[in-house]
Amino acid sequence: MKEKKAWAINGYLALILMLALLIGGIALVIQKHLVGIPMIFLAIILATGILVVQPNKSYALVFFGSYLGTIREPGLWLTVPLAIRKGVSLRVRNFNSKTLKVNIEGNPVEIAAVIVFRVIDTAKAIFDVEKYEEFVEIQSETALRHVATRYAYDNFEGQGFSLRGNPEEVSNELMNELQQRLGLAGVEVSEARLTHLAYATEIAGAMLQRQQASAILSARQIIVEGAVGMVQMAIERIENDGVVKLDEERKAAMINNLLVSIVSERATQPVINTGTMY
Template sequence: MTTTTSHTPEPEGLAGLEGPADVPARPARLIQNEVTTEIPVHLLFRDEAGPVSVPLRPTVVARRQGTGEQPRLRRPMQPKPRPAPELDPDLVERPARVLPGAAGVLAGACGAAGCLATSWWAGVLPQLAVEALRLPASAGAGLGPAQWAAYAGAGALGCVGLGGLARGRTGRAWVLGLFGRYQGTVRRTGLLWVNPLLLRRRVDVRLRHWRSEEMQAADGNGVALRVVVLVVWRVKDTARATLGVEDHELYLRECVEAALARVPVEMPGATRGSAEVTADALTRMVVRDASMVGLEVFSVRPVRVEYAPEVAAAMHRRRIAALDAQARATMLTSVVDSVEDTVTTLTMRGLVELDDYERKALVKDLTVAFCAGRGETAV
C-alpha cells in the first residue's frame, strides 16, 4: 500500500532546521481591527554582517466594544479663569478746572453794569434811575445796531458769570462732563465758578452704611436662609462710580447678593467664630468686585440670620431636639460621675464590702435616685 504525502516547500533559510512535519495553520485574527507589522522570516536569519534597517510601523490596537477594555483616562482640563472686565483706562478721577466764586460774581456785576451803561447811552434809562445814580444827561442816541451789540455782550457776560456759580459742600462732589466726555471732578467747598456749559452730576463721597433687606443665602448644608447685611462703604473714584456703571448703588447691591450666593452663612452660635469668618469672606469678595467701579468697601457683616419660611418650622424642631439631646447627655454624664464618686468613696472608706452583683445593684439604685432628684425618669 503506497501512501502519498504532500510536502510543503520550506522557506529559504529554514531547510536545515528540524521541526515537525505538519505545521498547523495560523489561526484567524481575533481582533479584526488591529494593525500589525509582519517581518519576512528570511530577514531574521541573514548571514550578511552589518545592521539591517527594516522600517517598522507601530502596532495600533483600537478599543474594542464589549471586551471590558477601558479607554485611557485623561486629566481633566482646568478652565482658565476669566480676567476681570476692565473699564476705560482714561476714566480715572482727576481735579477739574474751576475758578473762585468771586470771579463769577465780578463777571455778573460787569454784565449788569454794561447793560445799565448801554441803556443810558441809548437814552432809555428812566429819569429816576439817572438821578439816583447821579449820571449826566444822556445824549439819547437811540437803540441802534451798536446799542444792541452792547446789550448782547453785556448780557452774555452777566449770564455766564452768574450762571456758573455753584456751591461746593463738604462730603459732596461734582462730576463734570462736556458733550459726553469726562472733564474732571470738583471736591472743593465754598462758592465756585464752573463753566455753565458743563453738565454737573452731584455725588455723595461721605462714609455711608447700607442696611439691606432680607436676601437669600444658604448654610454649609444647603439649608435656605434669609440674611440682612450691613455694608459700610464710600465712593473713592467718582469718575468710575458715576460713568463706569449706570447706578453704582444698585451695582453694590448685586455684588452683595452674588457674594451671599457663594459664601455659606451659619446661624449665630452654630460654631465659634463663624460670624467673623463669614464676614471676612463676604468683605473680600465684595471688595474685589466693587473696587473696579471706584467703590471702597470696608465691611460686609450679617446682622440678622433667619431660616427661610419654608424650612423654619422643621429647623426649629430639629434645633430643639438637638438642644434636648445635648441637655440629656450632659445630665447623664453628671449622674454617672456622681454615682462613680459615691461608690468609690464608700468602698475606699470601708463602709461597705460589695461583690460584683451588689455593686451593680447599688449603682442602679443610685442612678435612679439621682435622676429622680433631677426631675428625670430613669430608663
Template sequence: MSRTAGKRDEGEGGAPETPQRAPRLIQNEATTEIPVHLLFRDDTGQTPLPLPPTVVGRRQGTGEQPRTPRRPAPTVAPTGPPVDASPAECAGPACSGPAAALAGTAALTGCGAGLWWAGVVPPLALKLARLPIHEGAELGPAQWAVVAGSGAVALFAFGGLGRGRIGKAWVLSLFGRYRGSVRRTGLVWINPLLRRQRIDVRLKHWRSEPMPAVDANGVALQVVVLVVWRVKDTARAVFAVDDHAGFLRECVEAALARVLSQLPADAFQGGGPTLRNVEAVGDALTRRIRKDAEPAGIEVFSAQPTRIEYAPEVAAAMQRRRIAALDARHRDSLLTQVVDSVEDTVTRLTTRGLVELDDYERKALVKDLTVAFYTGHGDR
C-alpha cells in the same frame, strides 16, 4: 576597440575631440533638479543658492521615508487682565466764586456804561442813579460791541457760579468726555459749557431686605446685611456703571451666595464652624464685596449680617431639629454628670472602707445611685 580608435586619432595629428556631456543631475519625485557639482562645492566665499521649501520625497530604491520641513511654533501673544476703560477721578477745572462774581459785576457795569454812551438809558433811571444825562449818538457799531461784549462776559461769569456743599461733588463732562471732578465747598465758578452731575460722597450705610441664600447643606435661608460704604472715585461711580447703588446691591447678593454656601447654618451633631459666627462671616463678606465693588469706585468699610434665619418653608422643620439636637445634647451632658457622680460616690465608699461590696452588690448599688441621681437632676 575604443583605445585603438583613440590612439589612431592622436596619430593623425589632431587633438582628441572630447564629447560634450550634460551635467549630471539628481532628480527624484518631489524635488527640483539640483546639479551634482553644487552638492560638493567647498566655496566659502559664495552664498549658496536658496532652495524652495518643498517636501523632500523618498528616493526610489533606497527605502528612505519622506521628510517635511519643520515649521516654527506659532507665537502666542501674552494675555493679561482686561483693561479698564473707565476714567479715574482727577481734579476738574474750577475757579474762585467771589472772583467770578466780581468779574460779572464789572461786566454789567460796562454794559450799562455802553448803554449810557449810546443814550438809550431812560432819564428817570439816570436821575435815580444820580448820573448826568447824556444824549449820545444812538446805538452804533462801537456801542453794540461794548454792550454785547460786556453782556456776554456777565452772562458767562454769573452762569458758572455754583455752591459747593460738604459731602457733595460735581462730575464734569463735555460732549460725553470726562473733564474732572470738583469737591470744593463754598462759592465756586465752573465753566457753564460743562455738564455737571452731582454725586454724594458721604459715608452711608445700607440695610438690605431679607435676601435669599443657601448654606453648605442646601437649606434655604433669609439674610439681612448691613453695609457701610461710600463713593471713593466719583468718575468710576458715574461712568463705569449705570447705577452704582444698584451695582452695590448686586455685589452683596453675589457675595452672600458665595460665602454662605461654604458653611452650615447650624451644627446639630458635633462642633465646627457655622454661620452663627457672625464676626468671621462678616469679615469674609466684607473682603468679597470690597473686591467686587472696587471697579465701580465704591469703598466698602464693613458688611455684617444682622439676621440669618431659615426660609419660611423650612423654618418649622429646622426648628424641631434644633430642639431635638439641644435636647439630645442636654441628655448627654446630664448622663455624663450622673455617671461621674455615681463613680465618685462608689469610689469614696470603697476607698474609705465604709462598705465591702462584691460584684453583685456593687452593680446593685450603682443601679440604685444612678436612678436616684438621674431622678434628682430631672426634677430640677
C-alpha cells in the same frame, strides 16, 4: 476712570469780576462803545461756571464729552464755563437687602443683610457703571447669596463655621466680597451685617425638632459624663475611707442606684431598708 481734581477758583472773587465786567460793559454800550458787548458776553459766559457745592457732595465736570475733574470742597466756586455738572452724594448710606431664599445643603433658608456704604470715587460712580445705586443693590444680593452657600446654617457636629454660630466671620466674609465687587463703582463698604436668618417656612418645623433633639442630646451627654464622675468619686471615697467593704455585686447595685438618682429627670423616691423581720 479715576477721580481727579478739577480747576476751580474762589466764587466770590469771580462774582466781583463778573459784576465789574457787566457794569463796565453796560456803561460802554451806553456810551456807544462796541467793546462793551464782548464784556457783557464774557460776564454771561463766566456766570455759567458758578457752582455751589454743599457739604458731603461732589460734582464731576464734563466739557463737550471730556471729563475735566471733580470738585469736592464745599463753598462757592468758579469752574470751567459751559461744563456739565453731575452731582453725587458722599454721605454714608444704608442698603437693606430683600429677604432672599437660598438653598443651603438642600434646605431652603431665608437670609437678609444691611450694607453700609459711601461713594469715595465720583468718576467711577458716574462713568464706570450705569446707575451705581442699582449696581450696589444687585451686587449686594449676589454677594449675599454667594457667601451664604459657603456655610452651613447650623453646626450640629461642632466642626467648622456656620451662619448661625459664626455671625462675625460671615459678616467679615460678606464685607470683603462686597468691597471687591463694588470697588468698580467707586464705593467703599463700611459694614455688612446679617439682619435675618431663618429656615424657610416649609421646613421650619422639622428643623426646629432637629435643633431641639440636638440640644437635648448634648445636655444628656453632659449630665451622663458628670454623673459617671460623681459615682466614681463616691465609690473611691467609700473604699478609701473604709466606711464599708463592697463586693462587686453591691458595688454594681450602688452604681446603678446613684446613676438613676442623678440622671433621672424626676425626683427619685428613696427606699429605706430597715432589716428583716426574721
